[in-house]
Amino acid sequence: MSARNPRIGAGTVRRWSQILAPRCSVLDLGCGHGVPVSQTLIEQGFTIYRVDASRKLVAAFRHRFPDASVECSAVEDSEFFGRTFDGVIAWGLMFLIPPEIQSVVxxxxxxxxxxxxxxxxxxxxxxxxxxxxxxxxxxxxxxTEGYQRILRAEGLVLIGEQCDEGDNYYYLSSKV
Structure with a gap:
């Protein structure tokens, strides 16, 4: 995972965080080793809950952020879904899980x-x-059409799409 540029995506995550209430609760799905997403959200002062299925990445996360909590489980099985959040982010995750699990998530x-x-x-x-x-x-x-259909069926509205400097394509939705 070291091949990933830690600066790519940080600006997009920072801009996304600005539409959230200050210090609100955020769930980071597939947090990996924590850079750039969790690191950016930590810097912004959010209450963050994190989950990743990889023991190796969770260990790297804990080494990098020893005071932060992180759950090691498949995202669809996360106990954090028993809570509520003002924001949820899944950077670099959705396409790695099978389509039927993407719908569940x-x-x-x-x-x-x-x-x-x-x-x-x-x-x-x-x-x-x-x-x-x-x-x-x-x-x-x-x-886009597939995600929009699933989002709409679950009470979410697609409110924005964009591409970052690393050619990562983002979908932004809101619960209505």
């Missing part, structure tokens, strides 16, 4: 978000399948 995010809460995630704009360069895992994007 979106449903759980929608249930965990407070009214007006924001969900930001990355996945290619196109509906496409490929082998991820960082993880060597099969990756599947449902594309």
């Amino acid at each position: 979106i449903r759980k995010v929608a249930s965990a978000l407070n009214l007006g809460g924001k969900f930001l995630f990355t996945s290619p704009k196109e509906s496409v399948k490929w082998r991820d360069a960082l993880t060597d895992r099969e990756s599947i994007s449902l594309g």
